[in-house]
Amino acid sequence: MTSQFNRWPPAFLAISLLLLGIFGIALGSSVGSTGFESWFDAFQDEIAWQIIWDIRLPRSVGAFVAGALLGLAGAIAQGLFRNPLADPYLLGSASGASLGVAFALALFGGNPFATEFLIRLGLTGAAFIGAVLAVMLTIALAQGVQHTLRLLLAGVIVGVVLGAIASLISLLRPDVLQGMQGFLLGSTSFIGWNSCALMFSVLLVCMGLTFLLSRVLDALSLGELTALSLGMPLAKARLVLVTLLALATGAAVAQIGLVAFVGLAAPHLVRSLIKAKFNWVILLSTLMGGVLLLLADLLARLLLSPQELPVGVLTAVLGGGYLLWLMYQSQNNAAVG
Amino acid sequence: MPKCHLKIPLLLSLAMGFVFASAQAVVIKDDRKVDVVIAKPPQRIVSLLPSLTETVCALGQCKKLVGVDRYSSWPESVNKLPRMGGGIDPSIESVVAARPDIVLMGTSARGAEKLTALGLTVIALEPRTHADVQRTIQIIGKALDVPDKDAVQVWSDIQSSLEASAQLVPLASKGKRIYFEVSRAPYGASESSFIGETLQRLGVQNILPGSLGPFPKINPEFVVRAQPDIIMVGDSNFADMATRPGWQNMQAMRMQQICHFKKEDANILARPGPRLAEAAKLMTQCLIDKSAPTNKAKSQP
Numbered sequence: 001m002t003s004q005f006n007r008w009p010p011a012f013l014a015i016s017l018l019l020l021g022i023f024g025i026a027l028g029s030s031v032g033s034t035g036f037e038s039w040f041d042a043f044q045d046e047i048a049w050q051i052i053w054d055i056r057l058p059r060s061v062g063a064f065v066a067g068a069l070l071g072l073a074g075a076i077a078q079g080l081f082r083n084p085l086a087d088p089y090l091l092g093s094a095s096g097a098s099l100g101v102a103f104a105l106a107l108f109g110g111n112p113f114a115t116e117f118l119i120r121l122g123l124t125g126a127a128f129i130g131a132v133l134a135v136m137l138t139i140a141l142a143q144g145v146q147h148t149l150r151l152l153l154a155g156v157i158v159g160v161v162l163g164a165i166a167s168l169i170s171l172l173r174p175d176v177l178q179g180m181q182g183f184l185l186g187s188t189s190f191i192g193w194n195s196c197a198l199m200f201s202v203l204l205v206c207m208g209l210t211f212l213l214s215r216v217l218d219a220l221s222l223g224e225l226t227a228l229s230l231g232m233p234l235a236k237a238r239l240v241l242v243t244l245l246a247l248a249t250g251a252a253v254a255q256i257g258l259v260a261f262v263g264l265a266a267p268h269l270v271r272s273l274i275k276a277k278f279n280w281v282i283l284l285s286t287l288m289g290g291v292l293l294l295l296a297d298l299l300a301r302l303l304l305s306p307q308e309l310p311v312g313v314l315t316a317v318l319g320g321g322y323l324l325w326l327m328y329q330s331q332n333n334a335a336v337g
Numbered sequence: 338m339p340k341c342h343l344k345i346p347l348l349l350s351l352a353m354g355f356v357f358a359s360a361q362a363v364v365i366k367d368d369r370k371v372d373v374v375i376a377k378p379p380q381r382i383v384s385l386l387p388s389l390t391e392t393v394c395a396l397g398q399c400k401k402l403v404g405v406d407r408y409s410s411w412p413e414s415v416n417k418l419p420r421m422g423g424g425i426d427p428s429i430e431s432v433v434a435a436r437p438d439i440v441l442m443g444t445s446a447r448g449a450e451k452l453t454a455l456g457l458t459v460i461a462l463e464p465r466t467h468a469d470v471q472r473t474i475q476i477i478g479k480a481l482d483v484p485d486k487d488a489v490q491v492w493s494d495i496q497s498s499l500e501a502s503a504q505l506v507p508l509a510s511k512g513k514r515i516y517f518e519v520s521r522a523p524y525g526a527s528e529s530s531f532i533g534e535t536l537q538r539l540g541v542q543n544i545l546p547g548s549l550g551p552f553p554k555i556n557p558e559f560v561v562r563a564q565p566d567i568i569m570v571g572d573s574n575f576a577d578m579a580t581r582p583g584w585q586n587m588q589a590m591r592m593q594q595i596c597h598f599k600k601e602d603a604n605i606l607a608r609p610g611p612r613l614a615e616a617a618k619l620m621t622q623c624l625i626d627k628s629a630p631t632n633k634a635k636s637q638p
Binding site for chain 2: 032047048050051054055056058059105108118119122171172174175178179181182187189190191192193301305306307308310
C-alpha cells in the first residue's frame with residue numbers, strides 16, 4: 001500500500017490512546033458543573049470530594065468503557081458484515097432499547113407495584129432487555145445468523161418498527177417525552193461505579209472472545225468463499241460474533257443511551273491510521289471508541305456548564321466532521337495518485 | 338415593524354368592514370404577532386393546549402368548548418369532549434368537522450397555517466410566565482366576549498390566592514433553597530420559569546439562576562454541589578432518584594426533604610394557566626410538611 005499507511009506502529013498507537021484515555025479520565029474528574037477544579041482543593045471539602053469520587057470519576061471511566069464497548073461492537077459489525085457502513089445499532093438494539101425505556105418511563109409512578117419492580121430493574125435494565133429482545137427478534141426474522149443480507153434487512157425492519165412503537169408511546173404519554181429524548185440523545189450523567197464494573201466485565205468478555213475469533217474476521221475480509229476454503233468455522237463464529245455484538249451494544253446503550261457515530265467512526269479512524277490485522281483493529285477500535293466518547297463527554301460537560309449538552313449530539317458533530325474530512329482526504333489522494 | 342405598517346391599512350379596512358357588519362367585531366394580536374379578527378362572539382371553541390382549555394373554563398366559557406386536545410384533563414367536564422389530537426399532531430380533520438368559530442392552540446403546535454387556510458379563525462397563544470398567563474386570560478377573555486372585569490377578576494383571584502399561600506409559608510421555610518426537577522434528563526425549573534416565579538412569590542430561593550434559561554438541562558453534579566434544602570419532583574421522576582450516583586448522600590435526600598407530587602398534581606404544577614394558585618398551594622403544603630422535621634433534625638445533633 002501507499003506510504004501513508006503504517007506510519008503509526010500499532011503498539012505505539014495503542015499506548016498513545018491508552019495514555020490519552022488516562023489523561024482524559026484525570027481531566028474528567030476535575031471538570032464539572034463549576035468548570036475546572038483541581039483535585040487538591042477537593043481534599044479539604046467533603047462535598048467536593050464526594051462529587052469527584054461518586055460522580056465525576058465513575059462518569060469519566062464509564063464514558064471511556066461505554067465508548068470502548070461501542071468501538072468494539074463497531075469493529076465486529078464492520079468485519080462481520082464486510083461493510084464499512086455497518087454500525088453497532090444495525091441489528092435493532094438501539095430501537096429495542098428505546099422501546100424498553102419508553103415502556104419503563106410510561107409505567108413509572110403509575111401502578112405502585114409496577115414502580116417497585118421497575119426501580120429494582122432500573123431504566124438501564126429495561127433498556128438492556130429491550131436491546132437483547134430486539135436482536136433476538138431480528139435473528140428470528142432472518143431465520144438465523146448465516147445469511148448476512150437477510151440479517152441486515154431484518155435489523156432495519158426491527159429498528160424501524162420498534163422505533164415507531166417507542167415514538168407512539170411517547171406521543172400518547174407526553175410526560176415521557178423529555179425522558180425519552182434524553183435517552184435518544186445519549187447521556188453519561190448517571191453512570192455510577194456499579195455500571196462501570198458491569199460494563200467493564202462485559203467489555204473484557206467480549207474482547208477476549210473477539211480476539212479468539214480475529215482470524216475468522218481476517219479471513220472474512222477476503223470474502224466468504226475464501227474464508228470457507230481456508231477451513232474457518234464460519235457458521236459457529238458468526239453466531240458467537242453476532243451474540244458479542246448484541247451484548248456489547250446492549251450493555252453500552254443501556255447505560256448511556258443512543259450515542260451516535262462512536263461505533264461507526266472508531267474503526268474508520270483506526271484504519272485510517274494503521275493497516276493491520278484484525279486483532280490490532282479490535283484492540284485499537286476499542287481504545288479509540290473509549291477516547292472518542294470520553295473527549296466528547298468532557299466537551300459536553302464543559303461547553304455550557306453548569307448546563308450540559310447531550311453527549312450524543314457532540315459525538316455526532318465531531319465524528320461526522322472527522323469522517324467527512326477523511327473522505328475528502330482520500331478523494332484528494334486518489335486524484336493525485 | 339415595517340411589516341406591521343404594511344398590514345395596518347388592510348387590517349383597518351377589514352376591521353371596518355366587520356364593524357359595519359357587526360358591532361362586536363374585535364381584533365386580537367396573538368403570540369404569533371398575527372392580528373386575528375373575530376367577527377362575532379364565538380359559540381363553538383376548540384382548544385388544543387391544556388393551559389388554554391383551563392383558561393377558557395376559568396373564564397366560565399367551558400360549555401362552549403366543542404373539542405380539546407388529548408392532554409387537556411381539567412376541569413372534569415372536558416374529559417367528555419371529543420379529542421382532536423395533540424399539540425404535535427392535531428387532527429385537522431376532526432377540528433374542521435367540529436365547525437369551531439375559534440381554535441385556540443399553542444404557538445409551537447403544528448397546523449395553525451393549515452387550519453387558517455381552511456377558513457378557521459386561529460388564535461395561537463403559549464403562556465410561559467406569570468405575565469403571559471395574565472395576558473392570555475385577557476386575550477382569551479376579549480376573544481370570547483367575556484366582560485373585561487371578569488377577566489380581571491380571574492387574574493386578581495389568582496393573585497390573592499398566591500398571596501394567601503405566601504402567607505401560609507412557615508417562617509422557618511422562608512429563604513430555603515429549592516431544586517424543582519421537571520424531568521429526568523435532568524431538566525430543572527430555574528428562577529425565570531413560571532414555576533420559579535411561583536417559588537419566588539412564596540419567599541423561597543431557587544438553586545438554578547434565571548440566567549440558565551427557564552428549564553435548563555443541568556449536570557446532575559450541580560445539584561449535589563448546590564445542596565438544596567428541599568427537592569420538589571413528580572412521582573415518576575422521584576421513583577429512582579436515590580439510585581443516581583452521589584445523590585443518596587445529599588443532605589436533602591438523607592433528611593427526606595423531598596416532596597414528590599402525584600401525577601394529577603404534577604399536571605397542575607406543569608401548566609402555566611389559571612391553576613397557578615393551586616400549584617402554589619401544593620408547593621406551600623410541601624414547605625409546611627418539610628418545615629417541621631427539619632427543625633427536629635436540626636435540634637438533634
